[in-house]
Amino acid sequence: MFIETETTPNPATLKFLPGERVMTSGTRSFTSPEEAEVSPLAQALFSLGDVTEVLFGQEFVAVTIAPGAQWADAKPQVLAILLDHFVSQAPLFAAGSAAGIMVPDEDEDFGDDPADADIVDQIKDLIETRVRPAVANDGGDIIYKGFREGVVYLKMQGACSGCPSSTATLKHGIESLLKHYVPEVTEVRAA
Known part of the structure; x- marks a missing residue:
């Protein structure tokens, strides 16, 4: 499997395209490890320490790192987590959660x-x-x-x-x- 990476206008954020559908519709944003508890993938990304936001789109995962963190260090780790997730076809959200639905605050x-x-x-x-x-x-x-x-x-x-x-x-x-x-x-x- 190959995951394409794109830069974004925000230098702290990279967009990862796994070449398959991530969300069936809508988006879901996580801005803390606590919010990420409903998604094994988001949890794994936050466990890296420098991740401050994860956004699931229909065909991408956008990851934002903290000020001072370097993508040269974080990118290989993010790619490894994403590869493991998509190759294993693990669920995006924990069983029984309604986390796949974007709900406004x-x-x-x-x-x-x-x-x-x-x-x-x-x-x-x-x-x-x-x-x-x-x-x-x-x-x-x-x-x-x-x-x-x-x-x-x-x-x-x-x-x-x-x-x-x-x-x-x-x-x-x-x-x-x-x-x-x-x-x-x-x-x-x-x-």
């Missing part, structure tokens, strides 16, 4: 005004069809968190969280797109 969900339902549907459709595929190409994901008084709140994950260009992506890329197609949008902010 309830404490960060802004809730939407029912009067804005049409606007929210337009925003979600644009994010799903135009933004998420582009962000996934860079080893990340973006999650809709809410719309309030013209402001769209989005959460960046994987290579996108902590990326030096994430603010520019939000402000100049995503905000411009949403403003163009949905005139009610006045601003995009990170949640």
